[in-house]
Amino acid sequence: MKEENSRRSFFKRVAAAVGMVAAAAGTKTLISRSIDSNDGASEKYAADVAAQEKAVKANQLVVMTDEEKQQRIDDLLNFHRQEIA
């Protein structure tokens, strides 16, 4: 009777362990299926590039006057010095 009990409890333990491992594997498969998929990556990347094109089109380049150029250099150098300080 006791022997049978211990065998049964052993099988129970094995079954429980196998069940846990199977559950872990199943969960991992479910998660990784969505993570590993590259579906639509190219389209999403193309959309990013299109957004850049749109941003450039919406903007305009204007010529800087000599004063503006000097001002820009002065500003950049001042900001840099502030950052370093």
Place this chain on the structure above:
Amino acid sequence: MLKEKNNALKESDEPDGLEQGRRDFLKHALTSSAAALVAAPAVVGASAEADNPDADITVAEYFQGHFLLMSDEEKKKSIARLEKRYSAQYKKKTTVSDVEAPDGVLFGYALDISKCIGCRRCVYACVKENNQSRHDPTVQWIQVMKMPKGNIAFSAENLDKGYPRKSEFGDYGVQVGGNAYKTAGLSTEDAQNYYNDDAVPDKDFFYMPVQCQQCEKPPCVKACPVRATFRDHAGVVLIDYNWCIGCRMCQLACPYHARRFNWGEPNLPAEEMNPKTHYFGNRPRMRGVMEKCTFCVQRTREGRDPACMEACPVGARKFGNLLDPESDVRKVLATKRVFRFKEEYGTYPKFFYYIG
């Protein structure tokens, strides 16, 4: 016999029996948990090991902090982990440098749009140098825009013919005459990125490569909730790929849309991988992180020029130190017709377009 049976039943009804049952249950639970703990990493790591020869390295990477806040010892360990992993993954000796930005330098870039022929050699050199994903998805940090020549709406000859003219009080710009009744600049309307010409340049068009403007006041840095992107002391905006959480706030904040997100697992063939890398630069990125032009930090921090500049066959690109008045960039700013974006949003880009 009957008495014995009754005794046995009685014993099993007693609290001792209950205790036994609880103990058994706890034993089972513990055994199962231990088995799951042992088995789960093996199961979870199984697919990782297929791509990654050392899964433990990946686990260690999950727990590392921001590179800038690491101690020297932690940095060494982190670099060693990456070098080991990349070397095994790409089957070639890969180095990951953490050389710091040189002192007394503020990097700036200038591009001559009158010289650019739209050959896209800079794009291909950038992809090759910076280990960008080759296909599905293809990631490029430089986009070359093709624009009709009619978009230049100012005449260089007329630029100084406006009124009031230059005086000892300064140049007040064109107000009357000259280019006063035209937009003094370059319209980007009708720009197209996906041109596929048999031969370049097309005589009716000019070309404008667009990439990260390396702003002095970068909005992307302000938008990053975890400070994964930052500006180094040489003025270059960089990303700690391991610290990036992939929220894409920086991409939304960038007015020039110069950042690229790794939507898919990057596809970098081992034979095309550049093994000389930098932690903040061209080391292979992972899915779900942001990337962008770094002025080739792995080169420029060692005194070399960016790959795009080296690749340009017509010398349209100039790179240098804005703190040095004798540098090419400063000379361009001093002597050429330099453009700025009409809407800069106070970002102070350090990437200038000019006409030589």
